[in-house]
Amino acid sequence: MMKKGKTLLAVLLMLISVVASASVKIVPEPVEIHEYSGKFTLPSEVTISDFRDGKMVDTYIELSSKILKTKGVALKKGGKNSTVKLSISKKIKGEGEYIIEVGKRDIRIQAADEDALWCGLQTLTQLLSQGVDRQMVIRDEPRFGYRGAMLDCCRHFFSVEDVKSFIDMMAVHKLNRFHWHLTEDQGWRIEIKKYPRLTEIGSVRESTYMTNYSGEQCDSFVDKPYGGFYTQDDIREIVKYAQDRHIVTIPEIEIPGHSVAALASYPWLGCTGGPYKVRVKWGISEDVMCIGKETTWQFIRDVLDEVCQLFPGELIHIGGDETPRKKWSECPDCQALMKKEGMTEEAQLQSWITTKVENYLATKGKRIIGWDEVLEGGVSTKCVVMSWLKGSVGGQKAAGLGNDVIMTDKYHCYFDCYQTDTREGELFAHKRNIPLEKVWSYNPIGGMDDASASHVLGVQCNTWTEHISSMDRVYFMNLPRMAALAEVAWSTPASLSGYQDFLQRLQSSLIPIYQAAGWNFAEFYKKDIK
Incomplete structure (x- = not known):
């Protein structure tokens, strides 16, 4: 003994x-x-x-x-x-x-x-x-299987090497899903062989707004054409680069809103027939795809056929957010479809096209992701809902309905927003304040019972680029907030030792890596250290 x-x-x-x-x-x-x-x-x-x-x-x-x-x-x-x-x-x-x-x-x-x-x-x-x-x-071992980051390459275009660098940044944080925002009102960035005007016309806007490095709280206007796009060879190269780093690439092709660049390329896609111009200003356009025309559905199928050949992953993001319905209410083709299908409100048109896309992609072994506005007209439980708009409310609702969800709460996960509450020393950014501690404290299953929480696939941080026009700024707005998001995605709350401990670990582990890699990072975290 x-x-x-x-x-x-x-x-x-x-x-x-x-x-x-x-x-x-x-x-x-x-x-x-x-x-x-x-x-x-x-x-x-x-x-x-x-x-x-x-x-x-x-x-x-x-x-x-x-x-x-x-x-x-x-x-x-x-x-x-x-x-x-x-x-x-x-x-x-x-x-x-x-x-x-x-x-x-x-x-x-x-x-x-x-x-x-x-x-x-x-x-x-x-x-x-x-x-x-x-x-x-x-x-x-990780808490969630889906640990994502989104890069918007539409508001501002980033080179192939820039995108690879973003993927490297994800890899060192153990993130494994690259959400690539490729189509938007302000630019169409993916080559589609059957519709060459999408990149000939849709990839370039006549002028642009850029990051304002003067410190003035507004964007800097540049009165000259701005654009760029990825060839299909570029896409394959980036997808493979991500695969080699054990990251799955998820493309986002916006349907039916945020589509002015497509309408400018092929005006028959819209309810009025145009003319349309690739949008210069940020915000939401009333011009969206016409759901009532069979030619629109043919276009969507053709585009998705080429997209599926380029992206081997299971998930395809179809957007679905911020889609005004005014044009549909005034469009004879949309109204005729509503009458034929027995619809009573325009929101059902979005549900109708979402279901068609979902069923079509299912024949190719794919599932769709939609922003949480897709819930408004009703979707099947096979649709993965990406929750952003009202914090976690959309995700809570979707999970309660039996949909799988990805939590990307705009109050915790939007890295285009300011990094401090005071905004002192910060360049112009999106209107909300999302400090490092707020990201780290995010609870993606808050307000859910166990059954709903089981539908949470994981979490994601988003880099929208209206006010971010250089890769240097992408690094700065993500680092070290991406580290906090990575901890939310990977570590269970019970295993965590507190925010101050996170800061100490951050300084010892990842800050030296950022420095060695040459990634610009924000140092606002130093004020939090006690």
Whole structure:
């Protein structure tokens, strides 16, 4: 009995810390960190065992080498005796779960699947960046399967390399869904072979508004054409780039509102026949697709056919938000369709086209996502609802109806908004204030019972770009708020050690990574440190 007691005491003495008091700081906060008294010697050249076809290791080294080089750590693919050994283990049962064991001379990462193994490698970057020197075990798994970020490339266009950089930024935060906003009133950004005027006409507006770097609280007007679009080869390149980083790309093709760029390209898509011009001003246009014409439905099918060939993921976002119905109420074709289908209000026209799109995409193995306004005319429970408009109200309603939902509350997840309550030292941004702590404190299942909460697929941050015209500003508006969103998406509230602890972990783990990667980040968080 005494011998067993001494053994237990020895084990307890070896166990140095768990999570909050750990010497290494990780964001998002892991489920468990157990540190031991034994030392680990970090070599200047860290070799990583070749895993399966080697693609994951190659991609990881490409992503992380620049970051770790500034810390004096070189990464290289190795063999059986590598510093870092990767494996898939059937013994690990949690969805997305991985385990990192730092021993005396090597680091072993085991995971339930390849996506989880990739996330384990992102934790490895933070460990190596901090010069890990203790033996430890980290066990971790995500709270939500959907951990997303949206980039609006319509209000302002971003190059292929810019988009790849955004995807890299997502990857280091363990985000895995890239929502790509590609069509809008202010620009059509995706090449559609059957309708070349969409990019010949629809991708360019006659003038534009840009980020105002003077500090004046308004946009800067530029009186010259502005535009750009992605060829289908560009799209394939970006989709593959994201896939290599274990990120699924979800395109957004706006139907039936936010479609003036399409109407300007093909005026017969609208109720009046035009003429239309690609919209310069921000806001909402009354000109939307005419639901009453068969030619509109043919156009939608043709576009979606090409979109489905470019994006292999299951989900296609069809917008559905902010669709004024005034033109439909005045349109003989729309009114005739309403009479034929026994509709009593124009909102049912949107429900009608949404259902047709949903059923059509289902034949191609796809599901639709719509902003929560799609609930107004009624949708099937197969439609995934992205909740934004009234905070979490739309998501709560949709989940209660049995729809899967993605929570992207505009009061917590819109990163085009100001980052402080005082706005001191900030450039012009969207009207709301969303400080870092507010993002970190977001509860995506607040107000839901267990049945409704089970329909929450995950959370997403959105970067709308009316007031963001450069990649440097994209970084600045996302970082470090993306870190807070990542913690909401990954860590359960019960496992979190508090906002002040998050700030300490942020400073040790991700801020050095932002600096090494050359990503511009906001430093307003420093005022929160107590």
